[in-house]
Amino acid sequence: MTRPLLRLVAGRATAVLATAVLATAAAGCSSGSGGSSGGSSVKSLSVGFVAEPSNLDFTTTDGVAIPQAMLVNVYEGLVKLDQDGKIVPLLAKSWDISDDRKTYTFHLQDNATFTNGKKFTADDVVFSLNRVKTDWKVSLKSAMDVVSSVEKKDDTTAVVTLAKPSNSWLYKMATRVGAMFSRDGIADLANTPVGTGPYKLESWKRGDAITLAASPNYWGTKPKLEKVVLKYFKDATAMNNALLTGGIDVISTVQAPESLQQFTNNSKYEVIEGTTTGEVVLSFNNSKAPLNDKRVRQAIRHAINHKTLVETAWAGRGQVIGGMVPPSDPWYEDLTGVTPYDPAKAKALLAEAGQSNLKLRLRIANLPYAVAAGQVVKSQLAEVGITADIEPLEFPARWLDVVFKQADYDMSIINHVEPRDLGALFGNPNYYLRYNNPKVQELLAKADAGPESDQIAAMKEAARLVSEDAAADFLFLFPNLIVAETGVTGLPKNLVSESFDLTVLAKAKG
Amino acid sequence: MALYLLRRVAVFIVSTAVAAVAVFAFMAVLPGDPAAIALGVNATPEAVAAKRAEFGTDRPLAVQFLAWVSGLPTGDFGLSYVSGDRIGPQIADRLGVTLWLVLFGMLIATVVAVPLGAAAAVRHRSVTGLILSGLSQVGVAIPAFLAGILLVFLFAVTWQVLPSGGYTPLAEDPVAWFQQLLLPALSLGLVQGAVLSRYVRSAVLDVLREDFIRTARAKGMGLYRALWRHGSRNAAIPVVTVLGLQLATLLVGAVVVERVFTLPGLGSLLLDGVANRDLLLVQDTVMVLVVAVLAINFLVDALYVVLDPRLRDLSPRGAR
Numbered sequence: 001m002t003r004p005l006l007r008l009v010a011g012r013a014t015a016v017l018a019t020a021v022l023a024t025a026a027a028g029c030s031s032g033s034g035g036s037s038g039g040s041s042v043k044s045l046s047v048g049f050v051a052e053p054s055n056l057d058f059t060t061t062d063g064v065a066i067p068q069a070m071l072v073n074v075y076e077g078l079v080k081l082d083q084d085g086k087i088v089p090l091l092a093k094s095w096d097i098s099d100d101r102k103t104y105t106f107h108l109q110d111n112a113t114f115t116n117g118k119k120f121t122a123d124d125v126v127f128s129l130n131r132v133k134t135d136w137k138v139s140l141k142s143a144m145d146v147v148s149s150v151e152k153k154d155d156t157t158a159v160v161t162l163a164k165p166s167n168s169w170l171y172k173m174a175t176r177v178g179a180m181f182s183r184d185g186i187a188d189l190a191n192t193p194v195g196t197g198p199y200k201l202e203s204w205k206r207g208d209a210i211t212l213a214a215s216p217n218y219w220g221t222k223p224k225l226e227k228v229v230l231k232y233f234k235d236a237t238a239m240n241n242a243l244l245t246g247g248i249d250v251i252s253t254v255q256a257p258e259s260l261q262q263f264t265n266n267s268k269y270e271v272i273e274g275t276t277t278g279e280v281v282l283s284f285n286n287s288k289a290p291l292n293d294k295r296v297r298q299a300i301r302h303a304i305n306h307k308t309l310v311e312t313a314w315a316g317r318g319q320v321i322g323g324m325v326p327p328s329d330p331w332y333e334d335l336t337g338v339t340p341y342d343p344a345k346a347k348a349l350l351a352e353a354g355q356s357n358l359k360l361r362l363r364i365a366n367l368p369y370a371v372a373a374g375q376v377v378k379s380q381l382a383e384v385g386i387t388a389d390i391e392p393l394e395f396p397a398r399w400l401d402v403v404f405k406q407a408d409y410d411m412s413i414i415n416h417v418e419p420r421d422l423g424a425l426f427g428n429p430n431y432y433l434r435y436n437n438p439k440v441q442e443l444l445a446k447a448d449a450g451p452e453s454d455q456i457a458a459m460k461e462a463a464r465l466v467s468e469d470a471a472a473d474f475l476f477l478f479p480n481l482i483v484a485e486t487g488v489t490g491l492p493k494n495l496v497s498e499s500f501d502l503t504v505l506a507k508a509k510g
Numbered sequence: 511m512a513l514y515l516l517r518r519v520a521v522f523i524v525s526t527a528v529a530a531v532a533v534f535a536f537m538a539v540l541p542g543d544p545a546a547i548a549l550g551v552n553a554t555p556e557a558v559a560a561k562r563a564e565f566g567t568d569r570p571l572a573v574q575f576l577a578w579v580s581g582l583p584t585g586d587f588g589l590s591y592v593s594g595d596r597i598g599p600q601i602a603d604r605l606g607v608t609l610w611l612v613l614f615g616m617l618i619a620t621v622v623a624v625p626l627g628a629a630a631a632v633r634h635r636s637v638t639g640l641i642l643s644g645l646s647q648v649g650v651a652i653p654a655f656l657a658g659i660l661l662v663f664l665f666a667v668t669w670q671v672l673p674s675g676g677y678t679p680l681a682e683d684p685v686a687w688f689q690q691l692l693l694p695a696l697s698l699g700l701v702q703g704a705v706l707s708r709y710v711r712s713a714v715l716d717v718l719r720e721d722f723i724r725t726a727r728a729k730g731m732g733l734y735r736a737l738w739r740h741g742s743r744n745a746a747i748p749v750v751t752v753l754g755l756q757l758a759t760l761l762v763g764a765v766v767v768e769r770v771f772t773l774p775g776l777g778s779l780l781l782d783g784v785a786n787r788d789l790l791l792v793q794d795t796v797m798v799l800v801v802a803v804l805a806i807n808f809l810v811d812a813l814y815v816v817l818d819p820r821l822r823d824l825s826p827r828g829a830r
Contacts, residue, residue, distance in 0.1 A: 054786055055593035062549060063786075139549060139557070190593065207604065207774025207782070208677060231676070231772075234781055237659065238772050241674035245666045397542025397787060 042507040044227035045488065046248040048239045049500075050255065052207070052232035055190035058176045060137040064417070064498060067176040069210055069230055071499035075195035077178035078106050078125070079170065081497040085328035085419075087174055091120065091196060101165035101449065108156040112219040114182040115200040120219075122152035128181045129160065136177070143172035165449040171420060175498055198223045198503050208232065212502070224490075224506035243269070249488055249507065252500055254481035256368065257315035263483045270486045273317060274493035277326050277419040278478035280318070280369060282377060283412045286471055287434035291360075291410055295353040297470035300411075301339040302346035303384040304377060310476045313372035318476040323467040324422045326477055328496045330452075331459035335474075338467045346384040360410040362388040363403055365395035370413040373475050377413070407432045415478050419497065422459065423448075426466045435471040515812060522808040529800045530582070534575050537793045543567075544591045547787040565591055565790075578793070587794040592786045597794050600779065605798065607677060607775035608768070611694055612760045618699025619706050619756065624749075626703070627710025632733065634715060643711065649704020654763040658697035658770040665693060675772040694771040698763050702756050709752040713745040720744070746817050754810030758803040 051065040058066040072080055078092035089095075092106040112120035132144040146169050149161045162169060172178060185194025193201055198220065199212035210230040214223050231248050233239035236255040240262065242248045254260055263269040284291045284300070291297055306320040319327070322335035350358065362378065364370040371392055378388045388411065393399040403409045412432075416425060427444040429436035440462050447458035467474070480495040490504035545561035562568040566577065581588060587597035626642055633639035652660075666674035672693055678686040714737065717723060726736040737745075765777030772778070776795060783791035 052782070054590070054782075054788070055595065060594070061592065137549070137557075139554070190595070205774065206600070207778050208772070233675075233772050234778055235769050235772065238675050238770055241662050241667055242676070242772075245670060245674040247674055247676060396547060400546070401541065 040509055041224055042509055043225060044229065045225055045250065045505060045507055046209075046229040046231050047250040047252050047500075047502070047505075048231050048233055048242055048248040049252050050233065050236075050239075053210075056193050056201070056204075057189035058138070058179075059131075059135060059189060061190075062138045062140070067498040068500045069212075070193055070195070071176050071179060071497070072197065073199045073212060073228075073499065073502050074193050074197045074201060075176075075179040075181075076112075076197045077173055077175075077180060078108070079174045079178065081174045083328075083492065083494050083496060085330065085494075085496045087170060091180055101451070102162045104160045104162070104170070105153070106158045106160070108158065109219055110156050112196045113217050114185055114194050114196055115215055116182055116185045116194045118182050118184055120180065120182075120196050121155045122158040123155075124180055124182060125158035126150045126152050127183050128179065131181065131186075132177055140175075140177055143169065143175070143177045167448050167450075167452070167455050168420065168423070175419075199228065202227070221503075223503055225502075228502050228505065243483060243485070250482065250484040250491065252482060254483060257317040257479070257481060260315070260317075260481065260483070268486055270484050270488070272480075272482040272484065272491055272493055274480040274482075274495065275319060275326050275328055276417065276478045276480045276495040277328065277421075278415045278417040278495075279321065279324055279326065279421075280373060280413065280415045280475045280478055281324075281425075282373075282473035282475050283414065283433050284470070284472055285407055285410055285432075285434055287436070288407075288410070290353070290355055290358060293353050293355075294470060295349045296355055296358070297473075298339055299346040299349035299353070299355075299384065300381065300386065301470050301473045302342045302349065303386065304380050304473060304475070305341040306336070306476060307341075309373060309376045309380070312376050314369060314476065314479070317479040317481060319479070321474055321477045323463045323474055324416075324425060324472075325459070325463045328494050329420060329459075331456045331463065333460055333464070335464060335467045338464070339470060343384050350384065350386070356385065357387070358385065359387045359389065361391060362411045362413070363391045363393055363399075363409040364413040365399045366392035367395055367415075369415060369478070373413055377411075377475075404432045407434055413475070417478070422463055422466070426462075426471055433472060435466075435469075437465065437469060437471070440465050440469075514815060518808055518811045522804055525804050526801055529804065530579055530797060531575070533793055533797050533800060534578065537789050538571055538574075540789065542787050544787050544789050548591055578790075582797065588790050590788055590791050592788045592791075597791055600791075601776070601794060601798055604774060604776045604779045606679075607773055608761070608764050608777065610680070610691060611698065611764050611768070611773065611775060612757065614691055614695035615698030615702060615760050615764070616753075616757060618695055619702035619760075620753070622700060622703030623706035623710050627707035628714050628737070630707065630711040631714035631718060632737075634711070642707075646704040646707045646711075649701055650708065652701055652704075653766075654698050654701045655766045655770050657701050658694065658767050661693045661697050662770070675770070677773045677775075690771075690773075694767050694773060697770075698760055698767055702760060702763075706749070706752060706756060710745070710749055713748045714741065717741040717745045743817060747814065750810055750813055750817065754806050757806045761799055761802055 049068070051063070053063070053065040053069060055061055056066060056070060058070065076091050078090060079087050080090040082088045091109050091112060093109055094107050096105045097103070106125065108122060108125070109120070114120060129144060129147060129150045132141050146162050146164060146166050147160060148163045151159045153159055180196060182194050191204070196219065198215055198218045200215045202211040202213040204210045209232065212228045212230070214226050231242070233242065236259065239248070239251055240259055243251050244262070260271055263271055284297050286292060310316055310318045310320060320336050322338055325332045350356070362374055364374045374390045378390055381388050393402055399414070403412045418424065423444045425431055425433055426435050426437070427441050443458045443462040443465070447455045447462065450458065480493065482491055484491060485507070488505070488507045490506050492501045543558070543562070545558050545565055545567060549557055549561055566574060578588065585598045587601060589595065590597055590600070626646065630639050630642040630646070662674045665672040673690050676690050678690060680687045717737065718741070722740050723736050726740050727733065731739070764775060765780060768775045768777035769781060776799065780792060780795045782788070783795060
């Protein structure tokens with residue numbers, strides 16, 4: 001009884017704690033995913049993502065997270081993009097384009113069904129495409145403005161008539177605005193998506209994970225996995241740790257390239273590096289002195305050593321492109337030779353423009369890549385006598401307001417992630433770059449209207465013109481960095497569309 | 511005692527009201543129009559105006575405030591700007607996770623701190639006491655998120671005995687629930703335990719010097735028994751005060767720790783809300799955290815009366 005009470009308490013507490021730890025240790029780490037049933041391949045995989053959707057309705061809510069999870073996997077369009085950025089059939093077996101390029105006749109799959117059991121027919125095409133104009137809330141819906149009518153010819157044939165020829169319209173049909181909805185499946189889009197895709201939503205634990213299960217009646221090639229878990233992480237380190245500890249099997253995008261080291265020299269993991277459609281752009285305010293002078297803009301481009309910049313700012317991951325077109329677009333060409341690194345020429349151009357002691361405001365988004373690249377740009381510009389004052393603005397609100405809306409800046413750095421955005425940036429004089437070149441606008445219009453060969457030629461010319469004009473500097477193409485457990489196959493190496501295609505994902509049992 | 515409690519209740523209500531005004535005012539001055547952000551970069555001014563009307567952010571601030579505040583007591587927290595869902599159930603859902611985490615953390619903190627602090631006090635002249643005291647100093651210096659990262663590195667990455675994050679509800683799988691909560695709770699609890707043990711140590715030291723302990727010892731009672739019988743209640747008052755403060759710290763610390771361990775709690779809800787400019791969600795979440803902290807303070811005040819009978823008399827000297 002004289003045994004010290006406090007020591008007793010302490011002793012018991014330690015024992016309890018130790019038992020708890022041991023018990024957990026013995027039980028092992030149960031959160032690892034992997035197959036449970038037999039067969040030669042794993043039945044379920046977990047993929048780590050950064051941005052969780054706030055709801056599942058991309059008709060009313062903007063942002064990349066929803067189509068990333070839902071498009072192609074749960075919802076399908078008539079067409080989709082393949083890994084090379086080519087438009088290929090999906091719910092449409094094929095399509096014919098009229099000679100005036102205004103009428104598209106889509107021949108539809110006849111055995112596709114929605115997850116609510118309804119058959120997919122031309123009626124759904126009419127319904128879905130008309131609904132974009134009437135019910136969609138996001139600004140992307142303007143992609144359907146060019147459509148003048150959608151008609152059902154028979155159950156498996158739908159005819160779309162455009163007000164004017166538009167190649168970009170068919171391209172947009174591969175994005176979320178082209179997704180097919182069931183007439184009886186739109187009651188609760190925010191929580192209950194109904195699509196024709198290979199997966200259907202099984203569960204959603206908010207703040208944690210979305211689970212997709214293979215749709216039993218899928219019309220096409222059935223996915224190899226029974227389940228895919230999309231796990232959401234707010235913290236990059238937490239996501240890395242989850243892969244290291246078997247909590248997930250794939251990191252869909254590596255946020256900080258320097259963290260790749262822990263995976264590169266380990267045979268358990270595979271690093272996949274591809275391209276995205278995100279051009280990290282050093283944007284210029286083209287309408288405001290001194291950057292309304294082409295020579296000043298060219299001087300800045302000549303002053304930047306892009307190879308060094310990528311090495312320093314993004315661990316050497318990312319491609320130097322020299323223009324606004326990623327290699328996954330059909331009209332890509334290497335434009336790095338347009339204004340090569342040449343500090344002497346930069347100084348000469350500045351002298352010619354009568355600029356000395358040039359001071360410019362570099363108002364960047366406060367995002368890791370922009371901050372890292374901004375430092376390098378600043379020091380490289382200093383070498384040719386330009387002072388860049390870096391001012392990081394909170395993204396999105398402040399940056400959108402100050403730079404994007406008011407164009408109150410000289411230079412900025414932002415990753416323009418939208419696919420095929422050459423026209424959006426440089427075809428619209430009111431865009432925040434304030435670039436007004438009628439020749440470029442004409443080429444863009446020509447590209448949109450003509451057949452494919454004309455389109456490619458015109459787009460190439462427009463991209464080259466923009467680069468020669470130094471309407472912006474193209475720092476690097478943002479890399480698509482995926483880390484997966486060795487043996488995982490079917491991952492989308494290049495990020496060409498807004499969906500993260502999980503349909504061919506698989507892993508052999510190892 | 512009734513008066514004392516009544517006064518505490520009044521203080522609680524007034525501070526809650528002041529907090530509501532402060533939280534609302536703070537959100538109102540934040541830059542960034544939620545309607546514009548919800549619609550994306552290419553929205554037309556008309557669409558933004560329509561969205562503003564839908565959110566109700568076009569009304570005068572006073573009207574917005576009253577509409578918001580009057581809904582709170584009934585659990586009507588409004589609709590999320592981003593998802594359009596009701597915010598109340600979301601908060602309730604996430605609060606469950608955070609409460610478990612805080613509770614667990616507090617438990618670990620107390621279990622660590624009380625014996626450690628008492629031992630450090632009793633042996634304050636010996637090497638053991640010095641070592642214990644030094645250890646707690648180290649603990650005080652480590653922020654919870656760093657402790658979390660270290661624990662993950664050791665238990666999850668290196669030894670692979672515990673998961674590095676995630677959350678499974680208790681009802682679904684108690685074992686997984688416990689495993690996933692253990693590391694986050696430890697990172698909160700160990701650090702707070704170190705802080706708490708400093709207070710326990712000094713409180714016990716103070717009590718040890720009291721006459722009544724000496725008297726008890728003189729009567730032949732053992733040291734620990736004397737501490738337990740006569741000292742514990744006296745030492746408890748400062749410890750409960752700190753415990754209350756720490757609960758508040760734990761709640762806030764949970765925000766960061768949830769991020770490290772990807773727990774779907776109130777903290778990650780708050781961070782999501784900030785990132786998505788879901789201002790109403792942020793406003794509601796902050797308000798819930800503030801009310802929780804105020805409620806803890808109220809409870810601590812109420813607990814004083816239980817621990818210290820002198821407070822039960824109504825003299826102004828007695829009331830704190």
